[in-house]
Amino acid sequence: MSLYVTELRRLFKRRLTRLLLVLLILGLGGIAVVFSFSSHKLSPAVIAEAQAEADVQYQRALGDWRQAVTECDAAKARGENTEQRYGPDCGREWQPQPEMFDPKWNLPYQFDFRNEFGIFVAVFAGATALFAFLVGASFVGAEWSTGGMMNLLLWRPKRLTVLATKLAALLTTLLGVSLALGALWTVAFWLIAKNRGTTAKVTAGVWQSSALDGVRALGLILAVGAAAFALASLGRHTAMALGAAVGLGVISEIAIRIGVAMAGVRFGDRWVLSTYALAWFQKQWTLLDHRSCDFSQGQCSPKELIITWQDSALVFGVGTALVLVAAFWMMRRRDIT
Amino acid sequence: MSAVLEIEGLRKTYKSRRRGTRNALDGFDMRVEAGQVHGFLGPNGSGKTTTLRTLLGLIRPDGGRMAMLGHEVPHALPAVAGQVGAIVESPQFFPQFSARDTLALLAGAGEVPPRRVDEVLELVGLRDRAGERVKTYSLGMKQRLAVASALLKNPKLLILDEPANGLDPGGIREMRTLVRDLAAAEMTVLLSSHILGEIQLICDSVTIISLGRRVAFGPVDQVLAQHSQGAVRVRLEAVTDLPAAAEALIRAGVRVTGHPDHLMLSGVDKPAIVSRLLAEQGLYVSELAPVVVDLESVFLELTATAPVPGQHRQVDQSTKVGEPGQPGATTGGWGA
Known part of the structure; x- marks a missing residue:
């Protein structure tokens, strides 16, 4: 327990942890504040104003149309060719109709908690996962590169216990930070919706769905933190995790994408990591195979491959588990020089 | 202990x-x-x-x-x-x-x-x-x-x-x-x-x-x-007696190195023997001092890492017990 408490203290004593935490809070807070200004509550007065504006637009269009028809008739009387400019019958058939001027077009943007909060859960997960990556990698990477790990092992010569305790301290910190900030994030967007948007149709089912989005976001944050920790421990440097992340991104998003396209692999995007990230956030992601279509037969519904969030859980879970096992195996075997 | x-x-x-x-x-x-x-x-x-x-x-x-x-x-x-x-x-x-x-x-x-x-x-x-x-x-x-x-x-x-x-x-x-x-x-x-x-x-x-x-x-x-090698410095009352003293000591089996004002002896277990040997020849000792070796010289001798003029010793060049001339010779360093 003392080692765990010490590692928690060490994590929060680190300047980078504090700095990144402040940046994360400021960043998320900034997004919420800026977004709150872009949302406007649709009060009856605002709706009436939009309706009036739509009416004015309709009347203006109707006036323009009438004037055009009058001008056309006059020109026709002078024997001019009007068809090219005004259309047949002086464009009488194009008379504007009231339903062509939807008052909704004149309404300002209103945040709809029920339909749009999921996007902001993904934004929160992305920002916090970046925080988890940097803190996780530097927490153990800096310990290795500055000799702190060696010092610690002179005091606690149980390598696996030391590494596991550090990981536990990191993950519980990430869990705590994610839960605390996630709760504030939810409250902030609920208040924005309440005061400057709408919370209509937010049923228990919607809350349940949002909670599941949150759990998936939490899973991603913890997995990213653990993977960064394991990679930095394997390479004994923070840069190892950063390099691996960049390398994985280049290989997955560029090399594999080009490779499967050249090889003509069906549903090639199933081999690309971002597909699984999208499926993770959106519950499922559908890949289409347009080459299965024979357009000579008319319209075509291409074959589909659905990637579910469970598939993503398998890919990311196995990947994270593999680097963690490698890090612990290496910790057990390596000479610390 | x-x-x-x-x-x-x-x-x-x-x-x-x-x-x-x-x-x-x-x-x-x-x-x-x-x-x-x-x-x-x-x-x-x-x-x-x-x-x-x-x-x-x-x-x-x-x-x-x-x-x-x-x-x-x-x-x-x-x-x-x-x-x-x-x-x-x-x-x-x-x-x-x-x-x-x-x-x-x-x-x-x-x-x-x-x-x-x-x-x-x-x-x-x-x-x-x-x-x-x-x-x-x-x-x-x-x-x-x-x-x-x-x-x-x-x-x-x-x-x-x-x-x-x-x-x-x-x-x-x-x-x-x-x-x-x-x-x-x-x-x-x-x-x-x-x-x-x-x-x-x-x-x-x-x-x-x-x-x-x-x-x-x-x-x-x-x-x-163990590594002092029994070195002793000898001075006589008269510098002119040094050659005679060297001759007497060499006859007695002592290794002698002559210097202008003193003799350096090695392989001497008991310095008192030198005093007695010279006194028997009518030569009187004014200084009979065992030469004390320090740890640095012992270290350099044992590890063969003393600097040699004109040579640049490499990191792995040092003595290993068991090398040629010593029992159980093996080679060390990269490539062994």
Whole structure:
């Protein structure tokens, strides 16, 4: 327990942890504040104003149309060719109709908690996962590169216990930070919706769905933190995790994408990591195979491959588990020089 | 006297596809008695730090036996770690933490009472600078912090690898006094250093390692005596009598080297014999002084690392017990 408490203290004593935490809070807070200004509550007065504006637009269009028809008739009387400019019958058939001027077009943007909060859960997960990556990698990477790990092992010569305790301290910190900030994030967007948007149709089912989005976001944050920790421990440097992340991104998003396209692999995007990230956030992601279509037969519904969030859980879970096992195996075997 | 530290036949081999195999430790032995200050000497690359790292569980040995405080290590290392304080090689700390934070975190990890932090900071002279970040420290101050971290546990066995690195003359003297005081308080100290004068001054016994094997060990006086070669300097009342004296000594089987105002004799077990031999020839001695060898000359002789004019000695060029001319010759270094 003392080692765990010490590692928690060490994590929060680190300047980078504090700095990144402040940046994360400021960043998320900034997004919420800026977004709150872009949302406007649709009060009856605002709706009436939009309706009036739509009416004015309709009347203006109707006036323009009438004037055009009058001008056309006059020109026709002078024997001019009007068809090219005004259309047949002086464009009488194009008379504007009231339903062509939807008052909704004149309404300002209103945040709809029920339909749009999921996007902001993904934004929160992305920002916090970046925080988890940097803190996780530097927490153990800096310990290795500055000799702190060696010092610690002179005091606690149980390598696996030391590494596991550090990981536990990191993950519980990430869990705590994610839960605390996630709760504030939810409250902030609920208040924005309440005061400057709408919370209509937010049923228990919607809350349940949002909670599941949150759990998936939490899973991603913890997995990213653990993977960064394991990679930095394997390479004994923070840069190892950063390099691996960049390398994985280049290989997955560029090399594999080009490779499967050249090889003509069906549903090639199933081999690309971002597909699984999208499926993770959106519950499922559908890949289409347009080459299965024979357009000579008319319209075509291409074959589909659905990637579910469970598939993503398998890919990311196995990947994270593999680097963690490698890090612990290496910790057990390596000479610390 | 009981042994606090025992190493027998320790082996560590590094393998490299490009450079072949290197035996960093090749059957190394060492024994440190309780309450002693034990010097651990060897040229660069001889295996000192590898030995200490292996002993402390940082490197996995390929063979041999090690015990600290009566426990076999590395198996029982967790049980004895609380009684062993160590610094290995250059001091390494997280640069953004202060000395006090660094020690407090170690104390937390080792379940040492927090008040001990201030005690050791006082002991190593860092009390007034304890709140500053380690990155602002000089090498000597980092060295003091390293010693403080090793002392934090109030250990029974203290292992110090080059503790005087970067210290100013006053700091070296303080370190010497500190080590002596710790030994007086019944702490056993294993001291690795290249400052041989310091080792000779403060150590009770020494082990000298060369290319992964022990080349000398025992009490300092004994090691010096074993390698003094019985050298004696002789002066006579009349310088003109030196040739006659040399002739008499050579006849008696003593090796003599002549100098303008004195003779240097070697292979003399008892200097009194020289006095008697010359007196019998009517030659009277004004000075008969055994030439005292120091640890540096013994070290250079045993490890064959004395500088030779016009030659540039490479790191792995030193004596190995068992080399040609010695029993059990093997080759060391990369490519062995």
